[in-house]
Each structure stands twice: as structure tokens, then as C-alpha cells.
Amino acid sequence: MKPPTQGDLTDLTVLGNETRHLSVRGQQTVNSGDRHWLTGEPECALLRLHQIAHVGIMHAKSPYEIVRTQQSGTYLLACFEGEGEVLADGAWKRIRSGNACLLPPFVLNALRCIKGKPWHFAWVRYEESREVMPIVSSLSPVAGPYDPLPLRMAIEGLHAEASGVNGASMLHHWTELIHQYVLRFAQPKQPDDRLWRVWHEVEKNPARNWSLTDLAALACVSEEHLRRMCRKQLGRSPMQHLTFLRMQRARHLLSVTDDKIEVIARSVGFKSVFSFSNIFKKWIGWRPSEQRLR
Numbered sequence: 001m002k003p004p005t006q007g008d009l010t011d012l013t014v015l016g017n018e019t020r021h022l023s024v025r026g027q028q029t030v031n032s033g034d035r036h037w038l039t040g041e042p043e044c045a046l047l048r049l050h051q052i053a054h055v056g057i058m059h060a061k062s063p064y065e066i067v068r069t070q071q072s073g074t075y076l077l078a079c080f081e082g083e084g085e086v087l088a089d090g091a092w093k094r095i096r097s098g099n100a101c102l103l104p105p106f107v108l109n110a111l112r113c114i115k116g117k118p119w120h121f122a123w124v125r126y127e128e129s130r131e132v133m134p135i136v137s138s139l140s141p142v143a144g145p146y147d148p149l150p151l152r153m154a155i156e157g158l159h160a161e162a163s164g165v166n167g168a169s170m171l172h173h174w175t176e177l178i179h180q181y182v183l184r185f186a187q188p189k190q191p192d193d194r195l196w197r198v199w200h201e202v203e204k205n206p207a208r209n210w211s212l213t214d215l216a217a218l219a220c221v222s223e224e225h226l227r228r229m230c231r232k233q234l235g236r237s238p239m240q241h242l243t244f245l246r247m248q249r250a251r252h253l254l255s256v257t258d259d260k261i262e263v264i265a266r267s268v269g270f271k272s273v274f275s276f277s278n279i280f281k282k283w284i285g286w287r288p289s290e291q292r293l294r
Contacts, residue, residue, distance in 0.1 A: 012067035013037065016113075019064045022159050023056030026127075042162035046171050050179040053127040055155050059120050060084065064113040069285065073126035074134045075103040076182050077111070078148035084119035085112050088142050089240060090282035095121075100146035100185050104136045106251060108285025122152045124182050138199040138245055140186045143235035151181040188233075194219040195229060198238075199245065206246050206268045212238055247283040250276070254291040261288045 015021075015037060025038055026047030038054060047055065053073055058064075064084075077086060083096040087110035088103055094114075095101045103109045105128050113119050128134045158174035161167060198218045202210060215238050216223040230238045246268040253264045262273045265288075270276035280288050 010067065011069055012065060012110075014063050014065040016061055016063045018061040020059045021056055022156070023054055024155070024159050024162050025054045026052045042159065044158060044162045044171050044175060046168075046175045047178075050175070051126050051128055052175075052179065053125045055122075055124045055158065055178055057120075057122050057152060057155055057159075059118070060113050061118050062113040062115045064119070065111065067108075067110045069108055071103065071105055071107065071109045071125070073105045073128040074136050074186070075105075075109060075126070076124045076185060077101045077103075077121050078123075078146050078151050078185075079119065079121040080148040080152055081120035082118040084114060084117070084121070086110070086143075089236065089244065093143055093235075095143060098145060098148070099143060100148065101143045102136065102140055102186055103142075104248060105134050106255070107283070122148055122155055124151070124155075124178060135183065135186050136248070137187055138203055139188065139196060139234070141188070141233060141235045142244070144185075144233070146185050151178065154178045154181060194221065195233060198226075199241070202242060202245055203249075206249055207266060209269065210242055215242070243279065243283065246270075247280060250280060250288065251284055251291060254288055264288070 023038055023041045025041050025043045078100040079095050079097050081097050083094055085092045086095050086101045088101060154174055154177040161170045161174060198215050201218055212223050216226045219226050226238050230236055230241055234241050250264055250268045265273050265276035277287050
């Protein structure tokens with residue numbers, strides 16, 4: 001099955017008869033994007049201090065599938081058993097036990113089970129404003145190794161407390177742990193600052209015609225070594241991560257400015273509006289002109 005595209009931009013929730021979950025909401029109402037399955041779950045208002053909409057543990061089996069045409073916040077998925085697929089960077093990525101995936105906000109996101117294979121994972125979904133930069137940064141990985149056990153235990157602890165005694169102190173501690181476990185993956189400490197140096201320069205001048213040679217020179221490593229570093233730490237190649245940063249900058253500018261699309265395209269390194277539009281659609285899920293309507 002191909003990734004969802006502009007032609008089928010419809011929110012979808014298929015849980016299946018064998019899928020089970022527990023979750024905690026950070027808000028009293030369940031919006032249309034969250035659907036009915038969160039209704040009745042315990043609430044913890046303290047999650048809202050970190051702009052967390054909901055957290056949970058999913059024990060999914062086929063035909064489990066979720067499509068969100070415009071997820072309004074960063075989404076972390078950490079797999080602790082089995083495997084499944086996540087739509088990220090315009091392509092399906094397989095997420096197995098001991099790995100996590102971080103999806104940015106305001107793009108087309110989708111999850112699905114592989115037929116015949118269970119998929120058990122913890123999730124944390126944020127609710128973020130378009131005017132504020134999300135927790136996803138220039139050094140955030142799209143996917144990579146991650147120990148899901150601490151996050152899973154913190155979510156289970158929060159669910160037990162929110163469903164029972166509801167002690168403010170315990171709710172606070174569980175909430176802080178969940179947020180920090182997300183940040184551990186989303187904003188990892190970099191003992192090696194070479195990648196930070198590269199993407200810091202790119203963010204200052206995304207319009208430049210960056211080549212792999214340019215990026216490797218900034219890191220003071222060979223092109224092949226830079227590829228290995230990026231794959232290991234970010235889950236993308238250097239040129240893929242360059243595109244990711246450009247698309248995130250373009251999405252932000254389309255949301256908060258009235259600049260013409262061709263002006264924004266040039267500001268993130270595209271001479272051709274047609275090429276920019278096609279790549280934007282692949283990575284975000286719709287055309288730049290549609291971003292304005294959203």
C-alpha cells in the first residue's frame with residue numbers, strides 16, 4: 001500500500017476487535033482528530049502544562065490503522081514489542097521493538113499494523129501552536145534506538161493514579177517523567193557537536209544551494225562518515241534531513257506570513273515553485289497553497 005496522499009486526505013481510525021489500549025487525556029474534551037476512542041479515559045490536567053494532549057499504551061493488531069491529515073502536535077511512538085509501520089518523511093518506516101519514531105506537527109501522519117504481527121507501543125501526543133516552534137528541533141531524529149520501558153512505566157503509573165487516588169504530587173511526578181522521557185529522544189544531548197554545527201549553519205541560511213560536500217566540510221568529516229553519523233543519530237541521510245529542515249521552515253512561513261509561495265520557495269532553497277510544491281506535498285501531505293487554507 002502506498003503512503004496516503006492529497007487524494008485521500010481523510011482522517012481514519014480503525015482499531016480492530018483485538019486492539020486494546022489505556023490512555024490519559026490532558027484535556028476535558030476530545031476533539032474530532034482524537035475520535036471517540038479516548039472518550040471516558042481518565043484526565044490529568046497537569047499534562048497541559050507541557051502541551052500534552054494525551055498519552056497511552058497501545059496493544060494493536062491488524063487491521064489497526066490511524067490516519068491524521070493534520071496532526072496538531074508532535075507525536076512520539078516508542079515500540080516495546082512486535083513491529084508496525086509509520087508514515088514519516090513521505091514514506092513508510094518500519095518501527096520495531098526497542099525503537100522510537102518522532103513525527104512533527106501539522107503534517108500528514110499515519111500508523112498501521114502489519115498483517116499477522118502484533119504491535120505494542122507507548123505514545124505521547126502534544127498539542128502545539130503554529131506560531132511557536134515545536135519540541136522537534138534541527139537535531140531531532142525521525143526514528144532510532146530507544147528504551148521504551150521507562151516511558152511505558154511512567155504512562156502506566158500516571159494512568160493508575162489518574163484512575164484512582166488522583167494525588168496531585170504523584171500526578172505531577174508522573175507527568176514530568178513522561179515529558180522528560182520524550183525530550184530525551186526529541187532533544188538528545190550531543191557529545192559530538194559536529195552535527196549541531198552543520199544544522200545550525202543550515203538553519204541560518206536554508207536558501208543556500210547546499211551540497212553533501214558543503215555539509216561534510218562543515219562537520220570536518222568525509223561525506224561517507226557524515227552519512228553514517230546522520231543515519232545513526234537522526235534516522236535520515238544528510239540530504240533528507242536538509243529537506244526536512246527546509247520543509248519545516250516553509251510550513252511555518254506559510255502558516256504565519258502572507259509571503260507569496262514563490263518567495264517562500266526561494267527562501268528555503270528552491271528556484272522552481274513546481275519542484276518546491278511537489279516536494280512539500282510529499283513531505284507534508286498537501287500543496288503549499290493548501291497549507292494556507294488550513
